[in-house]
Amino acid sequence: MSDKTPAVLVDQASKWYGEVIGINDVSLAIDGGVTGVLGPNGAGKSTLFKLLMGRLKPSQGSVRLFGIDPWTNTSPYRRVGYVSESERMYDWMTALDFVTTLARLHGMTREEATARAEHVLDFVGLSDVQNKELGKYSKGMRQRVKIAHALVHDPDLIILDEPLHGCDPIARTSIMSVIRELGSQGKTVIISSHILEEIERITEQIVILHNGRLLALGNLHAIRALLDKHPHRILLTCDNPRHLASEFISEDPVYGVRFPEGGKLEIQTNDLSAAHAILPRVIVDSGVDVSAIENPDDNLESLLGYLIGGDS
Amino acid sequence: MSNDGIDIEGGKTRMEVAYGAGDGDDEAKATVARKEAELGTIFEQSYRPWDGELGPRWTRNYAIFRHHVYGLFRSTGHRHYHPMVRLTIFVILLFSLMPVLMLFLASLTGDGFMADAFSRMWGINRYNLWGQVLGYFPRNLCCWPLLTALVVGGMISDDRKNGTSAIYFSRPVTRLDYTAMKYLSVAVVLGFVIVLSYFVYYTSAIVFNGEGWAYLIDTLPMFVGGLIAGILVVITYTSIGLALSSISQSRFFAAIAFLSVIYGTKLLALLIETQFETSILYALSPYDCLAQIGQWLLGIDSNYDHPLAFSLVSIITINAVCIALLAARVSSLEVTRE
Numbered sequence: 254m255s256d257k258t259p260a261v262l263v264d265q266a267s268k269w270y271g272e273v274i275g276i277n278d279v280s281l282a283i284d285g286g287v288t289g290v291l292g293p294n295g296a297g298k299s300t301l302f303k304l305l306m307g308r309l310k311p312s313q314g315s316v317r318l319f320g321i322d323p324w325t326n327t328s329p330y331r332r333v334g335y336v337s338e339s340e341r342m343y344d345w346m347t348a349l350d351f352v353t354t355l356a357r358l359h360g361m362t363r364e365e366a367t368a369r370a371e372h373v374l375d376f377v378g379l380s381d382v383q384n385k386e387l388g389k390y391s392k393g394m395r396q397r398v399k400i401a402h403a404l405v406h407d408p409d410l411i412i413l414d415e416p417l418h419g420c421d422p423i424a425r426t427s428i429m430s431v432i433r434e435l436g437s438q439g440k441t442v443i444i445s446s447h448i449l450e451e452i453e454r455i456t457e458q459i460v461i462l463h464n465g466r467l468l469a470l471g472n473l474h475a476i477r478a479l480l481d482k483h484p485h486r487i488l489l490t491c492d493n494p495r496h497l498a499s500e501f502i503s504e505d506p507v508y509g510v511r512f513p514e515g516g517k518l519e520i521q522t523n524d525l526s527a528a529h530a531i532l533p534r535v536i537v538d539s540g541v542d543v544s545a546i547e548n549p550d551d552n553l554e555s556l557l558g559y560l561i562g563g564d565s
Numbered sequence: 566m567s568n569d570g571i572d573i574e575g576g577k578t579r580m581e582v583a584y585g586a587g588d589g590d591d592e593a594k595a596t597v598a599r600k601e602a603e604l605g606t607i608f609e610q611s612y613r614p615w616d617g618e619l620g621p622r623w624t625r626n627y628a629i630f631r632h633h634v635y636g637l638f639r640s641t642g643h644r645h646y647h648p649m650v651r652l653t654i655f656v657i658l659l660f661s662l663m664p665v666l667m668l669f670l671a672s673l674t675g676d677g678f679m680a681d682a683f684s685r686m687w688g689i690n691r692y693n694l695w696g697q698v699l700g701y702f703p704r705n706l707c708c709w710p711l712l713t714a715l716v717v718g719g720m721i722s723d724d725r726k727n728g729t730s731a732i733y734f735s736r737p738v739t740r741l742d743y744t745a746m747k748y749l750s751v752a753v754v755l756g757f758v759i760v761l762s763y764f765v766y767y768t769s770a771i772v773f774n775g776e777g778w779a780y781l782i783d784t785l786p787m788f789v790g791g792l793i794a795g796i797l798v799v800i801t802y803t804s805i806g807l808a809l810s811s812i813s814q815s816r817f818f819a820a821i822a823f824l825s826v827i828y829g830t831k832l833l834a835l836l837i838e839t840q841f842e843t844s845i846l847y848a849l850s851p852y853d854c855l856a857q858i859g860q861w862l863l864g865i866d867s868n869y870d871h872p873l874a875f876s877l878v879s880i881i882t883i884n885a886v887c888i889a890l891l892a893a894r895v896s897s898l899e900v901t902r903e
Contacts, residue, residue, distance in 0.1 A: 306735055327737045331619055335735035341727040343645070350642040357628035358736045360620020369615055376612050402732075407615035438612055 258320035259284035260332075260410040260441040261305060266314035267465075268300050274465040275300035278314070281460060281470050283443060287436035289452040290445040291557060292462035298445045299338075301462065302414050305443075306335055318410065331359065334403030338414040342395065344388030348379055351387055352402045359406040366405075373401040378427055393424025400431060411435060413444040417451055429455050449553040459553070461560055468560045473553060476560075478525065483550070483559045484508070485525040487532070490545035494518035500539040504531050626742050629733070633720070633750035650715045654758070657708045661762035664697065665769045672773035689770040689784055691863045694791040697763050698798060699859040705852050709759060709802065710827045716754050717806030717823065719816035720747055721895070726814040730898045744895045752803045760795045767791075787863055794859035801851055801880060802827075804887035811894035827852055848875040851883055 261283040268275035276297040290298050303309040304316045307323035307330075315322065318329035343351055349370055356366035374383045377397040382390075387398060396416055403411055413432070417425050425448075432455050436442050446452050452459070453473070461469040461476075469476045477485075491497055498510040498518050506528040509521035522528040525548070536543050549555070636644035637651060646654075664687045671683030687693060699705060724730035733743050767788050771781060805826060810819040830850035837846045847853035847869055854876035857869050867873065 308734070327734075327739050330735060330737045333735070335731075337728075337731050337735065341729055342732075343729065345645040346642065354628070354632060354642065355732060355736070358625055358733065358738060360622075360624035360628070361617065362620070365617055369617075372613055372615075404612075406619060434612055438614070 258317075260319060261443065262315075262317040262320070263301070263304070264315045264317070266304060266311040266316055268304060268309055269312045275309075276304070276462070276467075277465040279462070279465075279467045280314075281467060283441060283460075285439060285441050286458055287432060287442040287444065287456035289456050289459045290443060290462065291449065291452060291459055291553065292468075293557075293561065295464070296462040297465040298462055299414070300465070302412060302445065305412060306333075331406070332409045334406070334408035334411040336396075336399045336403045336411070336413040336416050338418060342387050342398065345386060347384045347386055348374055348390070348398050348401070349383040351398065352405050355402045356405040361406070369405050369407075370401070373404045374398075376404070377401045377431055391421075391424070393420040393427070396420055396424065396428060397431075400428065404435075408440070410441045411443070413442065415445055415447070417446050417448055425451060449557065453553050461557065463561050469556075473556065477550075477556050480556075480559050484521045484523055485528070486548070486550050487520040487522065487525075487528060488513070488545075488547040488549050489518045489520065489536075489543050490516055490547075491518060491541045491543045492516070493541045497536070497539050497541045497543075500535050500541075504528075504535060506531060622742070625736070625738055626746050629738065629743065629746035630750055630753075633747065634753055637754065653715060654712060654754075657712050658758050658762065660708060661697075661704070661758055662765060664693070664766050668766075668770050668773045688774075689767060689787075691787055691865050694763075694767070694787050695794070695859050695863045695865055697766050698759060698791055698795040699856045701852070701856070705827075705856075709755075709798065710824055712758055713751075713755060713802040713806045714820035714823045716751050717803070717810045718820040719810070720751060720807060720819075721810040721891075721898075722813045722816050722819050725811070725898060734898070740892075740895050740898070744891060748803060748807055748891075751807060752799050755799045755803060756796070759799055760792065763791060763795050790862035790864070791859070794855065794862050797858060797880065798855055801855060801884055804884045804891070805851060808887035808890040808894075811891050844870040845875070847871065848879045851880070854879045854883070 259282040261281070263279055263281050266279050267277050274297075279297070279301065290301065292298050300309065304311055305318065305323065307327065310324045316324070319332055321329045323329055343354075346354070349367075352370035352374060353363075353366045356369050357363070361369065371380065371383065374380050377400050379394060379397055379401065382394070387395065390398065396419070400413070400416060403413075416428055416432070420428060429451060432442055432444060436456065444452070444455065457473040458471065459469070459473055459476070460467065489497065494512055494517060498512070501507045501518075501520055502510055506522045506524045507520050508523065511519040511521070513519050520528060532546070550559075631643070633644045635642070636646050637654065667683060667687040671680055671687065674680045674683060696704075721730075724733075730743070734740070767784075770776070802823075806819070806823045809822045809826070810816075813819050813822070827850075831847075831852055834844070834846035834850050834853060838844050847857070848871060853869065857867055857873060857876040858880065859865075860867050861873050869876075
């Protein structure tokens, strides 16, 4: 970024659809890296994205893209690439024609637009089929075309609404790879998805929405660490769990142990870092063979469960 | 398990690295993807930033305009017009240029009876100039409404149906630009057929008959009157057609609704005139309003009993209402503006 203004600034924004709450008093600032926006259906993700894209006016509060209100001024979109969930394309066009046409909507010359379209199509791995009509593309290829057209003007902020939706595993892997690369280039990437594992593979920076409210914002593990009432668990697979448990129970960070099933030991702690710090020493001292170590609740699914009220 | 690689005092273990357990616990801020998460990559990405300058507003608007107009001429890369639509528009264009052929034939026949008949039928005079743009049969019964219906059919309704207006509105394109360029695109296509054919007709009459400056000066006011009438036809039909396109999600509805408005109002007014001997309801018919204004512009006696002012006010009102409706509907495209 060339300036200090965050790419996205939402300040106490609320949006009501009559009696229904879209989002309620949400404040957040996002600038740089990849951020995942998570939440169940009806959480307010789409409302948030519509506010960012100037398609809704906040009932209260303000939304700014690069310091400019997108509702009244379209100029921030010169620096924004948007991949809509439901956006349809011109199926009679080839991918190259489509992306070139959209590049020209940013005011590029024909030569610039064509060169740039070829580059971004190559970047998303579609250069070999760029002259094929979009109507003949698979869902995953269409998603990649949408990413290509969002990138064609080299935006600083990329907003992706469910870009992995409907994609097969190979397409998902490709798209995730593209998103990670964009994040590593210093772009601000905001992505929403229902597929938590894949968000985890892309980023640890998350925004969690539920019933229109902002439940959490920040690093996944940092948020998890703040949830004191839900103890962390470490699951060890070993040949003698009872002996290993007797070694652990006297250690400070550990306040409880369980044997969920044969050959497994669950350690409960309020300080995951401290528990992991003592883990190697205790295992070595015990002489027990440990074949697997897992953190079953230090993931996004558990976090969402804790925050939203269920139990993971 | 060996102690290799385990930093017990520092509290950092391979497990932490592997699972990211301690990663970022003390500092919640935006981070880029973890390197160890790079699984399943099947191709290499190398994103190259672009350091060019994005063009100004007019270049973006021109891109919208050309996308819609060039589609009539090129199959790929622009708005899709069905080949039958393109063929029909071409036939209408040829038909509208038919008087040019007749003028050419008249110029070949010399000064006899045939030349006189050709000249009366297709030569330049107030009535023929009016008829070239506003004659009911065949132009305003068969040609111009059909042409408009074909062009405006999916102009906005396709975007509304498919959500493709999001393509525009996620870019620095205002709704005013979007609407104005769609409007201009339709007007240019209609103008290309209606106004250009009128211009070619007038010009060819001068060229084929070898007329001089005196003839030009003599007929120019009539030509300008007809030209203004033609432009009014283009503007009015574009306004009505786009307004109907903007309220529907079907190109068929927009086209049929346009034809219904043009023919329906005319038929209603005709029935009322037949029954009650009043032409006042022709003020509701866009075609008849334009026809009466055209007659006034070309200095022809009016066919209508009601005052010209009624038609003038009606045309202004029809255009204003249609443009207001168009603006309101485009404002709601892709928006849930409760």
